[in-house]
Amino acid sequence: MGHVDHGKTTLLDVIRETSVAVGEVGGITQRIGAYQVNYKGRKITFIDTPGHEAFTSIRARGARVTDIAVIVVAADDGIMPQTVEAINHAKDAGVPIIIAINKIDLPNSNPDKIKKDLTGYNLVTEEWGGDTICIEISAKKKTNLDEFLEMILLVADLNEIRGNPNSEGTGIIIESRLDKGLGPVGTVIIKRGKIKVGDSFVAGDSFGRVRSIRDENGKKLEEAVLSQPVEITGFPSVPKAGDKLFIVKNEKVAKELFSRKDYERKMMKVADSRKSLTLEKLSELAKENEIKKLKIILKADSDGSLDAVEKSLNNIREEKIKIDIIHKAIGAINDSDILLAAASDAIVVGFGVVPTQKADVLYKKENVEVRTYDIIYKLIDDITLAFKGLLEPEVKRIYKGKAEVREVFKLPKVGIIAGSYILEGEVERGNLVNVIRDGKLIHEGKVATLHRFKEDVKKVLSGYECGVRLEGFQDLVKEDTLEFYEEK
Numbered sequence: 001m002g003h004v005d006h007g008k009t010t011l012l013d014v015i016r017e018t019s020v021a022v023g024e025v026g027g028i029t030q031r032i033g034a035y036q037v038n039y040k041g042r043k044i045t046f047i048d049t050p051g052h053e054a055f056t057s058i059r060a061r062g063a064r065v066t067d068i069a070v071i072v073v074a075a076d077d078g079i080m081p082q083t084v085e086a087i088n089h090a091k092d093a094g095v096p097i098i099i100a101i102n103k104i105d106l107p108n109s110n111p112d113k114i115k116k117d118l119t120g121y122n123l124v125t126e127e128w129g130g131d132t133i134c135i136e137i138s139a140k141k142k143t144n145l146d147e148f149l150e151m152i153l154l155v156a157d158l159n160e161i162r163g164n165p166n167s168e169g170t171g172i173i174i175e176s177r178l179d180k181g182l183g184p185v186g187t188v189i190i191k192r193g194k195i196k197v198g199d200s201f202v203a204g205d206s207f208g209r210v211r212s213i214r215d216e217n218g219k220k221l222e223e224a225v226l227s228q229p230v231e232i233t234g235f236p237s238v239p240k241a242g243d244k245l246f247i248v249k250n251e252k253v254a255k256e257l258f259s260r261k262d263y264e265r266k267m268m269k270v271a272d273s274r275k276s277l278t279l280e281k282l283s284e285l286a287k288e289n290e291i292k293k294l295k296i297i298l299k300a301d302s303d304g305s306l307d308a309v310e311k312s313l314n315n316i317r318e319e320k321i322k323i324d325i326i327h328k329a330i331g332a333i334n335d336s337d338i339l340l341a342a343a344s345d346a347i348v349v350g351f352g353v354v355p356t357q358k359a360d361v362l363y364k365k366e367n368v369e370v371r372t373y374d375i376i377y378k379l380i381d382d383i384t385l386a387f388k389g390l391l392e393p394e395v396k397r398i399y400k401g402k403a404e405v406r407e408v409f410k411l412p413k414v415g416i417i418a419g420s421y422i423l424e425g426e427v428e429r430g431n432l433v434n435v436i437r438d439g440k441l442i443h444e445g446k447v448a449t450l451h452r453f454k455e456d457v458k459k460v461l462s463g464y465e466c467g468v469r470l471e472g473f474q475d476l477v478k479e480d481t482l483e484f485y486e487e488k
Protein backbone atom coordinates (compact mmCIF):
# COMPACT_ATOMS: atom_id res chain seq x y z
CA MET A 1 0.00 0.00 0.00
CA GLY A 2 1.13 3.57 -0.24
CA HIS A 3 0.84 6.88 -1.99
CA VAL A 4 0.29 7.02 -5.73
CA ASP A 5 3.47 6.99 -7.83
CA HIS A 6 5.65 5.83 -4.97
CA GLY A 7 6.39 2.64 -6.89
CA LYS A 8 3.97 -0.05 -5.76
CA THR A 9 3.26 -1.41 -9.22
CA THR A 10 6.89 -1.30 -10.24
CA LEU A 11 7.93 -3.15 -7.09
CA LEU A 12 5.30 -5.83 -7.58
CA ASP A 13 6.33 -6.23 -11.20
CA VAL A 14 10.05 -6.59 -10.58
CA ILE A 15 9.56 -9.02 -7.74
CA ARG A 16 7.41 -11.10 -9.97
CA GLU A 17 9.82 -10.99 -12.88
CA THR A 18 12.89 -11.80 -10.83
CA SER A 19 11.36 -14.46 -8.66
CA VAL A 20 9.61 -16.83 -11.02
CA ALA A 21 11.45 -19.85 -12.40
CA VAL A 22 13.50 -18.88 -15.42
CA GLY A 23 11.74 -21.15 -17.87
CA GLU A 24 8.38 -19.62 -17.13
CA VAL A 25 9.19 -15.98 -17.50
CA GLY A 26 8.29 -15.52 -21.13
CA GLY A 27 4.90 -17.10 -20.80
CA ILE A 28 3.70 -15.16 -17.85
CA THR A 29 0.80 -12.86 -18.11
CA GLN A 30 -0.70 -12.27 -14.76
CA ARG A 31 -4.44 -12.52 -14.91
CA ILE A 32 -5.48 -12.08 -11.33
CA GLY A 33 -4.88 -9.60 -8.55
CA ALA A 34 -2.53 -11.78 -6.56
CA TYR A 35 0.47 -13.93 -7.22
CA GLN A 36 2.99 -16.08 -5.49
CA VAL A 37 6.76 -15.93 -5.64
CA ASN A 38 9.35 -18.43 -4.55
CA TYR A 39 12.17 -17.18 -2.45
CA LYS A 40 14.75 -19.58 -1.04
CA GLY A 41 12.30 -22.44 -1.18
CA ARG A 42 9.54 -20.54 0.58
CA LYS A 43 6.51 -18.93 -0.92
CA ILE A 44 5.18 -15.42 -0.51
CA THR A 45 1.79 -14.38 -1.84
CA PHE A 46 1.51 -10.77 -2.88
CA ILE A 47 -1.94 -9.32 -3.09
CA ASP A 48 -1.82 -6.88 -5.89
CA THR A 49 -4.58 -4.53 -4.85
CA PRO A 50 -2.31 -1.62 -4.22
CA GLY A 51 -4.92 0.75 -2.81
CA HIS A 52 -5.63 0.45 0.87
CA GLU A 53 -9.31 0.86 0.01
CA ALA A 54 -9.36 -2.69 -1.31
CA PHE A 55 -7.51 -3.92 1.76
CA THR A 56 -9.95 -2.24 4.08
CA SER A 57 -13.11 -3.00 2.18
CA ILE A 58 -12.37 -6.71 2.47
CA ARG A 59 -11.69 -6.16 6.14
CA ALA A 60 -14.90 -4.19 6.49
CA ARG A 61 -16.67 -7.36 5.45
CA GLY A 62 -15.03 -9.14 8.33
CA ALA A 63 -12.42 -11.09 6.44
CA ARG A 64 -8.73 -10.92 7.00
CA VAL A 65 -6.64 -11.82 4.02
CA THR A 66 -3.43 -9.95 4.62
CA ASP A 67 -0.85 -11.15 7.10
CA ILE A 68 1.71 -8.41 6.57
CA ALA A 69 1.31 -4.93 5.13
CA VAL A 70 4.10 -3.47 3.04
CA ILE A 71 3.91 0.29 2.83
CA VAL A 72 5.87 1.85 0.02
CA VAL A 73 7.26 5.36 0.50
CA ALA A 74 9.25 7.13 -2.20
CA ALA A 75 12.49 8.44 -0.71
CA ASP A 76 12.43 11.56 -2.86
CA ASP A 77 8.89 12.47 -1.88
CA GLY A 78 8.20 11.43 1.67
CA ILE A 79 5.16 10.68 3.71
CA MET A 80 2.05 11.74 1.87
CA PRO A 81 -1.63 11.72 2.84
CA GLN A 82 -2.22 8.30 1.32
CA THR A 83 0.84 6.97 3.14
CA VAL A 84 -0.68 8.11 6.40
CA GLU A 85 -3.98 6.51 5.48
CA ALA A 86 -2.22 3.27 4.61
CA ILE A 87 -0.27 3.30 7.88
CA ASN A 88 -3.42 3.85 9.90
CA HIS A 89 -5.39 1.26 8.00
CA ALA A 90 -2.64 -1.31 8.59
CA LYS A 91 -2.27 -0.34 12.23
CA ASP A 92 -5.94 -0.65 12.90
CA ALA A 93 -5.98 -4.05 11.20
CA GLY A 94 -3.28 -5.10 13.62
CA VAL A 95 -1.01 -6.52 10.93
CA PRO A 96 2.76 -6.16 11.10
CA ILE A 97 4.04 -3.34 8.92
CA ILE A 98 7.14 -3.28 6.75
CA ILE A 99 8.15 0.09 5.35
CA ALA A 100 9.78 -0.12 1.94
CA ILE A 101 11.62 3.12 1.32
CA ASN A 102 11.73 3.13 -2.46
CA LYS A 103 13.57 5.07 -5.16
CA ILE A 104 16.84 5.29 -3.22
CA ASP A 105 18.61 5.43 -6.59
CA LEU A 106 17.45 9.00 -7.03
CA PRO A 107 20.02 11.66 -6.15
CA ASN A 108 17.52 13.65 -4.12
CA SER A 109 16.35 10.67 -2.10
CA ASN A 110 16.51 11.08 1.64
CA PRO A 111 15.68 7.85 3.49
CA ASP A 112 16.72 9.28 6.85
CA LYS A 113 14.19 12.03 6.59
CA ILE A 114 11.49 9.43 5.99
CA LYS A 115 12.60 7.42 8.98
CA LYS A 116 12.50 10.56 11.05
CA ASP A 117 9.03 11.49 9.79
CA LEU A 118 7.77 7.97 10.47
CA THR A 119 8.41 8.47 14.17
CA GLY A 120 5.59 11.01 14.06
CA TYR A 121 3.31 8.03 13.39
CA ASN A 122 4.81 5.90 16.14
CA LEU A 123 6.82 3.88 13.69
CA VAL A 124 10.39 3.87 14.92
CA THR A 125 12.88 2.02 12.80
CA GLU A 126 14.92 -0.77 14.33
CA GLU A 127 18.16 1.13 13.76
CA TRP A 128 16.90 3.71 16.19
CA GLY A 129 15.76 1.25 18.78
CA GLY A 130 12.18 0.83 17.59
CA ASP A 131 10.50 -2.23 16.18
CA THR A 132 9.50 -1.06 12.72
CA ILE A 133 11.27 -2.72 9.88
CA CYS A 134 12.35 -0.21 7.24
CA ILE A 135 14.09 -1.41 4.16
CA GLU A 136 15.68 0.84 1.60
CA ILE A 137 15.13 -0.32 -1.95
CA SER A 138 15.03 0.72 -5.53
CA ALA A 139 12.39 -1.09 -7.49
CA LYS A 140 13.72 0.37 -10.70
CA LYS A 141 17.36 -0.60 -10.15
CA LYS A 142 16.39 -3.80 -8.34
CA THR A 143 18.42 -2.82 -5.32
CA ASN A 144 17.94 -4.74 -2.07
CA LEU A 145 15.05 -6.82 -3.37
CA ASP A 146 16.44 -10.01 -1.86
CA GLU A 147 16.75 -8.28 1.48
CA PHE A 148 13.19 -7.09 1.08
CA LEU A 149 11.86 -10.62 0.55
CA GLU A 150 14.08 -11.82 3.37
CA MET A 151 12.46 -9.25 5.66
CA ILE A 152 9.00 -10.44 4.74
CA LEU A 153 9.92 -13.99 5.71
CA LEU A 154 11.57 -12.76 8.88
CA VAL A 155 8.50 -10.79 9.90
CA ALA A 156 6.33 -13.81 9.12
CA ASP A 157 8.52 -15.98 11.33
CA LEU A 158 8.79 -13.46 14.15
CA ASN A 159 5.04 -13.02 14.21
CA GLU A 160 4.48 -16.75 13.87
CA ILE A 161 2.17 -16.27 10.94
CA ARG A 162 0.83 -19.72 10.22
CA GLY A 163 -2.12 -21.54 8.80
CA ASN A 164 -3.37 -25.06 9.17
CA PRO A 165 -2.89 -26.97 5.92
CA ASN A 166 -4.93 -29.91 7.19
CA SER A 167 -8.14 -28.30 8.35
CA GLU A 168 -11.23 -27.90 6.20
CA GLY A 169 -10.67 -25.75 3.16
CA THR A 170 -11.48 -22.08 3.60
CA GLY A 171 -10.70 -19.20 1.32
CA ILE A 172 -11.45 -15.54 0.97
CA ILE A 173 -12.62 -14.03 -2.27
CA ILE A 174 -10.58 -10.99 -3.16
CA GLU A 175 -11.94 -10.30 -6.64
CA SER A 176 -14.71 -11.59 -8.84
CA ARG A 177 -16.01 -11.17 -12.34
CA LEU A 178 -18.37 -12.64 -14.86
CA ASP A 179 -16.46 -14.35 -17.66
CA LYS A 180 -18.24 -14.86 -20.97
CA GLY A 181 -17.03 -18.42 -21.35
CA LEU A 182 -16.44 -19.53 -17.77
CA GLY A 183 -19.35 -17.86 -16.02
CA PRO A 184 -18.86 -16.41 -12.54
CA VAL A 185 -15.20 -16.47 -11.50
CA GLY A 186 -13.71 -15.67 -8.12
CA THR A 187 -10.10 -15.03 -7.16
CA VAL A 188 -9.61 -16.81 -3.90
CA ILE A 189 -6.79 -16.86 -1.39
CA ILE A 190 -6.75 -20.11 0.54
CA LYS A 191 -6.62 -19.37 4.26
CA ARG A 192 -6.93 -22.88 5.66
CA GLY A 193 -6.64 -26.40 4.33
CA LYS A 194 -6.93 -26.96 0.61
CA ILE A 195 -9.54 -26.70 -2.08
CA LYS A 196 -9.90 -29.36 -4.77
CA VAL A 197 -11.74 -29.62 -8.06
CA GLY A 198 -15.11 -31.23 -7.35
CA ASP A 199 -15.34 -29.92 -3.76
CA SER A 200 -18.69 -28.53 -2.67
CA PHE A 201 -18.59 -25.11 -1.12
CA VAL A 202 -20.62 -22.27 0.23
CA ALA A 203 -19.60 -18.72 -0.54
CA GLY A 204 -21.60 -15.80 0.72
CA ASP A 205 -25.13 -17.10 0.66
CA SER A 206 -24.82 -19.49 -2.22
CA PHE A 207 -23.77 -23.05 -2.77
CA GLY A 208 -21.52 -24.31 -5.55
CA ARG A 209 -19.05 -26.93 -6.65
CA VAL A 210 -15.48 -26.22 -7.70
CA ARG A 211 -15.44 -26.77 -11.44
CA SER A 212 -11.94 -25.58 -12.20
CA ILE A 213 -8.94 -24.10 -10.45
CA ARG A 214 -6.29 -22.04 -12.19
CA ASP A 215 -3.26 -20.34 -10.80
CA GLU A 216 -2.33 -16.73 -11.49
CA ASN A 217 -0.74 -17.72 -14.81
CA GLY A 218 -3.80 -19.51 -16.05
CA LYS A 219 -2.35 -22.96 -15.41
CA LYS A 220 -4.96 -25.58 -14.57
CA LEU A 221 -4.63 -27.15 -11.14
CA GLU A 222 -6.31 -30.04 -9.38
CA GLU A 223 -6.02 -28.41 -5.99
CA ALA A 224 -5.01 -25.19 -4.32
CA VAL A 225 -3.14 -25.15 -1.04
CA LEU A 226 -2.64 -22.81 1.88
CA SER A 227 -2.02 -19.17 0.93
CA GLN A 228 -2.24 -19.91 -2.76
CA PRO A 229 -4.05 -17.35 -4.89
CA VAL A 230 -6.24 -19.05 -7.48
CA GLU A 231 -9.12 -18.46 -9.79
CA ILE A 232 -12.06 -20.72 -9.14
CA THR A 233 -15.17 -21.40 -11.21
CA GLY A 234 -18.35 -23.14 -10.21
CA PHE A 235 -20.14 -20.30 -8.46
CA PRO A 236 -23.89 -20.08 -9.11
CA SER A 237 -23.57 -16.28 -9.25
CA VAL A 238 -20.77 -13.74 -9.07
CA PRO A 239 -19.43 -13.79 -5.50
CA LYS A 240 -18.53 -10.64 -3.60
CA ALA A 241 -15.03 -9.58 -2.70
CA GLY A 242 -14.64 -10.24 1.00
CA ASP A 243 -16.94 -13.27 1.01
CA LYS A 244 -15.57 -16.35 2.65
CA LEU A 245 -15.61 -19.67 0.88
CA PHE A 246 -16.01 -22.84 2.95
CA ILE A 247 -15.63 -26.35 1.71
CA VAL A 248 -18.58 -28.47 2.79
CA LYS A 249 -19.36 -32.15 2.40
CA ASN A 250 -22.38 -31.77 0.15
CA GLU A 251 -25.40 -29.67 -0.65
CA LYS A 252 -27.32 -31.01 2.33
CA VAL A 253 -24.67 -29.74 4.72
CA ALA A 254 -24.67 -26.41 2.91
CA LYS A 255 -28.42 -26.09 3.35
CA GLU A 256 -28.16 -26.92 7.02
CA LEU A 257 -25.49 -24.30 7.35
CA PHE A 258 -27.64 -21.67 5.67
CA SER A 259 -30.50 -22.37 8.01
CA ARG A 260 -28.36 -22.04 11.10
CA LYS A 261 -28.78 -18.90 13.11
CA ASP A 262 -25.11 -18.26 13.48
CA TYR A 263 -24.51 -18.62 9.77
CA GLU A 264 -24.63 -14.90 9.13
CA ARG A 265 -22.08 -14.32 11.78
CA LYS A 266 -19.93 -17.14 10.62
CA MET A 267 -19.89 -15.88 7.08
CA MET A 268 -19.44 -12.40 8.37
CA LYS A 269 -21.83 -10.84 5.98
CA VAL A 270 -21.17 -7.78 7.93
CA ALA A 271 -21.86 -4.91 5.63
CA ASP A 272 -25.60 -5.46 5.69
CA SER A 273 -26.07 -6.39 9.26
CA ARG A 274 -23.04 -4.97 10.95
CA LYS A 275 -23.67 -3.55 14.35
CA SER A 276 -22.09 -0.21 13.68
CA LEU A 277 -21.23 2.02 16.56
CA THR A 278 -22.99 5.35 16.73
CA LEU A 279 -22.88 8.01 19.40
CA GLU A 280 -26.45 7.14 20.27
CA LYS A 281 -25.58 3.51 20.76
CA LEU A 282 -22.59 4.57 22.76
CA SER A 283 -24.94 6.56 24.93
CA GLU A 284 -27.07 3.44 25.45
CA LEU A 285 -23.99 1.44 26.34
CA ALA A 286 -22.89 4.13 28.75
CA LYS A 287 -26.16 3.83 30.59
CA GLU A 288 -25.40 0.16 31.00
CA ASN A 289 -21.83 0.85 32.03
CA GLU A 290 -20.40 -1.06 29.16
CA ILE A 291 -18.22 1.49 27.48
CA LYS A 292 -14.69 0.74 26.71
CA LYS A 293 -13.44 2.70 23.81
CA LEU A 294 -14.58 5.03 21.10
CA LYS A 295 -12.57 4.95 17.91
CA ILE A 296 -12.67 8.16 15.91
CA ILE A 297 -11.54 9.08 12.44
CA LEU A 298 -11.04 12.81 12.45
CA LYS A 299 -11.07 15.02 9.37
CA ALA A 300 -10.74 18.78 9.51
CA ASP A 301 -10.38 21.79 7.25
CA SER A 302 -6.96 22.91 8.47
CA ASP A 303 -3.97 21.89 10.55
CA GLY A 304 -4.99 24.35 13.21
CA SER A 305 -8.49 22.99 13.67
CA LEU A 306 -7.27 19.39 13.45
CA ASP A 307 -4.91 20.06 16.37
CA ALA A 308 -7.50 21.97 18.34
CA VAL A 309 -10.16 19.29 17.96
CA GLU A 310 -7.70 16.52 18.76
CA LYS A 311 -6.55 18.31 21.90
CA SER A 312 -10.11 18.89 23.05
CA LEU A 313 -11.01 15.27 22.41
CA ASN A 314 -8.01 14.10 24.37
CA ASN A 315 -9.03 16.41 27.19
CA ILE A 316 -12.36 14.72 27.67
CA ARG A 317 -11.92 13.16 31.04
CA GLU A 318 -14.69 10.85 31.90
CA GLU A 319 -14.41 7.62 33.77
CA LYS A 320 -14.35 4.46 31.69
CA ILE A 321 -13.59 6.42 28.58
CA LYS A 322 -10.92 5.91 26.11
CA ILE A 323 -10.91 7.87 22.91
CA ASP A 324 -8.71 6.48 20.20
CA ILE A 325 -8.18 8.65 17.13
CA ILE A 326 -7.20 5.96 14.66
CA HIS A 327 -6.77 8.30 11.73
CA LYS A 328 -6.67 12.05 11.31
CA ALA A 329 -6.10 14.19 8.27
CA ILE A 330 -6.99 17.41 6.56
CA GLY A 331 -9.61 17.28 3.84
CA ALA A 332 -13.10 16.08 3.03
CA ILE A 333 -14.35 12.80 4.47
CA ASN A 334 -13.50 10.30 1.74
CA ASP A 335 -14.47 6.70 1.01
CA SER A 336 -11.31 5.37 2.52
CA ASP A 337 -12.27 7.00 5.83
CA ILE A 338 -15.67 5.35 5.64
CA LEU A 339 -14.20 1.94 4.89
CA LEU A 340 -11.75 2.25 7.74
CA ALA A 341 -14.59 3.22 10.05
CA ALA A 342 -16.66 0.29 8.84
CA ALA A 343 -13.79 -2.13 9.31
CA SER A 344 -12.90 -0.92 12.76
CA ASP A 345 -16.24 0.14 14.22
CA ALA A 346 -15.17 3.73 14.41
CA ILE A 347 -17.19 6.89 13.92
CA VAL A 348 -16.13 9.60 11.51
CA VAL A 349 -16.01 13.17 12.76
CA GLY A 350 -15.70 16.03 10.31
CA PHE A 351 -14.80 19.48 11.52
CA GLY A 352 -15.55 22.13 8.93
CA VAL A 353 -15.63 19.41 6.28
CA VAL A 354 -18.30 17.14 4.83
CA PRO A 355 -18.25 13.79 3.02
CA THR A 356 -17.36 13.68 -0.67
CA GLN A 357 -20.16 12.56 -2.97
CA LYS A 358 -18.88 9.01 -3.07
CA ALA A 359 -18.37 8.89 0.68
CA ASP A 360 -21.87 10.21 1.16
CA VAL A 361 -23.32 7.22 -0.63
CA LEU A 362 -20.93 4.78 1.00
CA TYR A 363 -21.48 5.73 4.62
CA LYS A 364 -25.19 5.17 4.33
CA LYS A 365 -24.61 1.81 2.73
CA GLU A 366 -22.05 0.74 5.31
CA ASN A 367 -24.05 2.07 8.26
CA VAL A 368 -21.19 4.20 9.43
CA GLU A 369 -21.85 7.14 11.72
CA VAL A 370 -20.61 10.41 10.25
CA ARG A 371 -20.89 13.55 12.37
CA THR A 372 -19.96 16.96 11.09
CA TYR A 373 -19.43 20.04 13.22
CA ASP A 374 -18.39 23.65 12.93
CA ILE A 375 -18.15 24.38 16.61
CA ILE A 376 -15.72 22.51 18.81
CA TYR A 377 -17.69 22.69 22.01
CA LYS A 378 -20.74 21.15 20.28
CA LEU A 379 -18.63 18.22 19.15
CA ILE A 380 -17.07 17.79 22.57
CA ASP A 381 -20.49 18.15 24.20
CA ASP A 382 -21.99 15.42 22.06
CA ILE A 383 -19.19 13.01 22.76
CA THR A 384 -19.10 13.77 26.47
CA LEU A 385 -22.87 13.35 26.69
CA ALA A 386 -22.65 10.09 24.78
CA PHE A 387 -20.14 8.83 27.28
CA LYS A 388 -22.35 9.85 30.14
CA GLY A 389 -25.29 8.11 28.54
CA LEU A 390 -27.16 11.36 28.17
CA LEU A 391 -27.07 12.01 24.47
CA GLU A 392 -30.50 12.80 23.14
CA PRO A 393 -31.35 10.86 20.03
CA GLU A 394 -30.73 12.91 16.94
CA VAL A 395 -33.98 14.00 15.36
CA LYS A 396 -34.25 14.27 11.63
CA ARG A 397 -37.05 16.08 9.84
CA ILE A 398 -38.28 14.30 6.81
CA TYR A 399 -40.23 16.38 4.36
CA LYS A 400 -43.47 14.71 3.25
CA GLY A 401 -45.41 17.12 1.08
CA LYS A 402 -47.08 20.43 0.56
CA ALA A 403 -50.68 21.64 0.25
CA GLU A 404 -52.52 24.84 -0.45
CA VAL A 405 -55.60 25.90 1.51
CA ARG A 406 -58.38 26.66 -0.99
CA GLU A 407 -61.41 26.99 1.25
CA VAL A 408 -62.02 27.12 4.97
CA PHE A 409 -65.05 25.48 6.59
CA LYS A 410 -66.24 25.81 10.09
CA LEU A 411 -67.98 22.73 11.42
CA PRO A 412 -69.89 22.91 14.67
CA LYS A 413 -68.17 20.97 17.48
CA VAL A 414 -65.27 20.04 15.19
CA GLY A 415 -63.75 23.37 14.37
CA ILE A 416 -61.93 24.67 11.34
CA ILE A 417 -61.38 22.34 8.41
CA ALA A 418 -59.13 23.56 5.64
CA GLY A 419 -60.23 22.36 2.22
CA SER A 420 -56.80 21.85 0.73
CA TYR A 421 -55.17 20.66 -2.45
CA ILE A 422 -52.04 18.51 -2.13
CA LEU A 423 -49.51 20.14 -4.43
CA GLU A 424 -46.71 17.64 -3.99
CA GLY A 425 -45.75 14.61 -1.96
CA GLU A 426 -48.36 13.37 0.45
CA VAL A 427 -49.84 13.98 3.85
CA GLU A 428 -50.58 11.53 6.61
CA ARG A 429 -52.66 11.86 9.74
CA GLY A 430 -50.30 12.75 12.58
CA ASN A 431 -47.78 14.52 10.34
CA LEU A 432 -46.18 17.64 11.65
CA VAL A 433 -47.13 20.79 9.81
CA ASN A 434 -45.80 24.26 9.18
CA VAL A 435 -48.42 26.83 8.31
CA ILE A 436 -46.99 29.47 6.01
CA ARG A 437 -48.74 32.70 5.17
CA ASP A 438 -47.21 35.26 2.82
CA GLY A 439 -43.88 33.50 3.09
CA LYS A 440 -43.85 33.61 6.89
CA LEU A 441 -44.09 30.70 9.27
CA ILE A 442 -47.11 31.47 11.44
CA HIS A 443 -47.71 28.16 13.16
CA GLU A 444 -45.99 24.85 13.85
CA GLY A 445 -48.34 22.03 14.74
CA LYS A 446 -49.74 18.66 13.89
CA VAL A 447 -52.34 17.21 11.50
CA ALA A 448 -55.25 15.97 13.64
CA THR A 449 -57.49 14.50 10.96
CA LEU A 450 -57.78 14.15 7.19
CA HIS A 451 -61.02 13.87 5.28
CA ARG A 452 -61.98 12.88 1.77
CA PHE A 453 -65.63 13.66 1.22
CA LYS A 454 -67.31 12.28 4.34
CA GLU A 455 -64.61 9.75 5.07
CA ASP A 456 -61.83 9.97 7.61
CA VAL A 457 -58.66 8.91 5.79
CA LYS A 458 -55.12 8.11 6.87
CA LYS A 459 -53.24 9.43 3.90
CA VAL A 460 -53.79 11.68 0.87
CA LEU A 461 -51.52 11.83 -2.16
CA SER A 462 -50.57 14.75 -4.35
CA GLY A 463 -53.14 15.86 -6.92
CA TYR A 464 -56.07 15.24 -4.55
CA GLU A 465 -58.22 17.52 -2.47
CA CYS A 466 -58.93 16.86 1.15
CA GLY A 467 -60.03 18.41 4.38
CA VAL A 468 -57.28 19.04 6.90
CA ARG A 469 -57.86 19.71 10.56
CA LEU A 470 -54.95 20.80 12.69
CA GLU A 471 -54.55 20.10 16.37
CA GLY A 472 -55.50 23.14 18.43
CA PHE A 473 -55.21 25.66 15.64
CA GLN A 474 -58.28 27.45 14.27
CA ASP A 475 -56.74 30.35 12.46
CA LEU A 476 -56.28 28.93 8.95
CA VAL A 477 -57.26 31.14 6.02
CA LYS A 478 -57.53 30.70 2.28
CA GLU A 479 -54.18 30.57 0.44
CA ASP A 480 -52.20 29.44 3.45
CA THR A 481 -49.52 26.91 2.53
CA LEU A 482 -49.20 23.76 4.60
CA GLU A 483 -45.89 21.93 4.68
CA PHE A 484 -45.98 18.43 6.07
CA TYR A 485 -43.11 16.50 7.54
CA GLU A 486 -42.33 13.86 10.09
CA GLU A 487 -39.60 13.47 12.62
CA LYS A 488 -37.44 10.43 12.98
Ligand code: GDP
Binds near residue numbers: 103104106139
Ligand atom coordinates in the same frame (compact mmCIF):
# COMPACT_ATOMS: atom_id res chain seq x y z
P1 GDP B 1 2.42 3.32 -7.98
O1 GDP B 1 1.46 4.38 -8.36
O2 GDP B 1 2.76 3.38 -6.52
O3 GDP B 1 2.03 1.94 -8.41
O4 GDP B 1 3.80 3.69 -8.69
P2 GDP B 1 4.45 3.10 -10.01
O5 GDP B 1 5.02 1.76 -9.77
O6 GDP B 1 3.51 3.27 -11.13
O7 GDP B 1 5.69 4.09 -10.16
C1 GDP B 1 5.55 5.46 -10.38
C2 GDP B 1 6.74 6.00 -11.09
O8 GDP B 1 7.91 5.86 -10.28
C3 GDP B 1 7.04 5.26 -12.39
O9 GDP B 1 7.45 6.21 -13.33
C4 GDP B 1 8.18 4.35 -12.02
O10 GDP B 1 9.03 4.06 -13.10
C5 GDP B 1 8.91 5.15 -10.98
N1 GDP B 1 9.65 4.31 -10.04
C6 GDP B 1 9.19 3.23 -9.36
N2 GDP B 1 10.15 2.72 -8.59
C7 GDP B 1 11.26 3.47 -8.78
C8 GDP B 1 12.59 3.46 -8.24
O11 GDP B 1 12.98 2.61 -7.44
N3 GDP B 1 13.43 4.43 -8.67
C9 GDP B 1 13.06 5.38 -9.57
N4 GDP B 1 13.94 6.28 -9.91
N5 GDP B 1 11.83 5.44 -10.08
C10 GDP B 1 10.93 4.49 -9.70
